[in-house]
Amino acid sequence: MHTRFVLIHTSHAGNVGATARAMKTMGFTDLVLVAPRWANVLRREETIQRASGALDVLNNARIVETLDEALDGITHLCATAMIGRDFGPPTSTPREHLPALAANAESTGEKGVAFLFGSERFGMRNEDVYRCHVALTIPTDAKFGSLNLGAAVQVIAYEWRQALGGFGDATPVAARESQRADARQLNGMLEHWERALVDIGFLDPAAPKKLMPRLQQLFHRAQPTEEEIHILRGIAKAMMAPSPAKPAPADGESKL
Template sequence: MRTRFILIQTSHAGNVGAAARAMKTMGFDDLVLVAPRWANVLRREETIQRASGALDVLDNARIVETLDEALDGVTHLCATAMIPRDFGPPTRTPREHLEPLAGGEAQHVAFLFGSERFGMRNEDVYRCNVALSIPTDPKFGSLNLGAAIQVIAYEWRLALGGYGVRDAAPAPAAADARAVAGMLDHWERSLVDIGFLDPEAPKKLMPRLQQLFNRARPTPEEIHILRGIAKAMTEAAQGRPGAPKTPSAVREDPAA
């Protein structure tokens, strides 16, 4: 699917930069401006600042005088209109319309956005296959142009398959079974030392801990920490004033 974003008579340079940024975050780069207020809008400082690094989209953008020029090659045109028309194309939510469109035959899709001051003319809406209406709060549906472009770009990218979410860091490898078993042996000795586990009547405490750590899948670093805790428990038990070097065992909770 080829994708184009068309802005008609844009009056604020910052919105052109915001549009470029919104498009680039979703992987689109075909931007066409129809008769913008500023002839040098792609080079204005406010535009560049609001683009926040999406300069390649601005470099690739084109300025034309008429909508006919902007629509060259387009086979499916989507208006973005918040106000329903009595006559014209059907009104759909972006997700309702774009999911089936993405699954159909390849087309050259364009999204049409009107002027910040006047919105879209009826004549332009009538040329479209659909009018997309973002389902905002009925009591306050006002969206900045850049925000509206971001929503449409996101919904279209989602319909096309989206981008996978990447973890900030790769998932750490789990410790092997031998390391977990060694840690549990260490913990068993330390639990006896602090009087929590009765070695003569251990019941199911250690098997339950085994299952806990099997679910947790601790990493080698976490195994090291757990063994350090076990060592500290033993040292604390043996170093308590008046505590015996081998404390008498205290039975574990019967419910365990």
């Protein structure tokens, strides 16, 4: 389902840039501004700075004069309002509403969803809220519920991305490539460490006590990767290497 973020009568250029950044981090690109305060808001320095690299979102954004123009091709409208409206749509949190919307989109024939955000000072007008299917409210501390526009967009964008299934395996490539060491590799490393500990005099083979079993349990809990096993064996090898001879003191230096 196509996703669009719509900012209505935005007055601060920085919030447009922050919105673009919030959208891009969650993989959304369709931004429409309805009658913003600044006609050149997409090119203003503050907007570009706050976008922090999300210039493709700004470059593709559209400015229109009316909300009707912003909703072309959209079938499901989500208002964002901290306070519900009498005679308005049902109020729901993003986490309550969005998963069902994503799951049922195919069966209900939804073609696109738009998230509507009002002006920074006044929020959304009643008439704009009334035309929406739901009013999304972000749960906040009852004593301080004021959210910056960019922050509100980030929360909604995150919840919608999660409802759509997220980004799949978000594990960094480096972490995915690090395979956990198997039992044979772990045992070989422990045997290497046992020899090294004997070599440096830390382990008495005549009275080993429970040192090696305890180390074994420690490494079981740590679940080292293959790369970490190589590092640990490298340490053991260095422990067993003969110490380099100390240089003879120069003339006049103390031999103590």
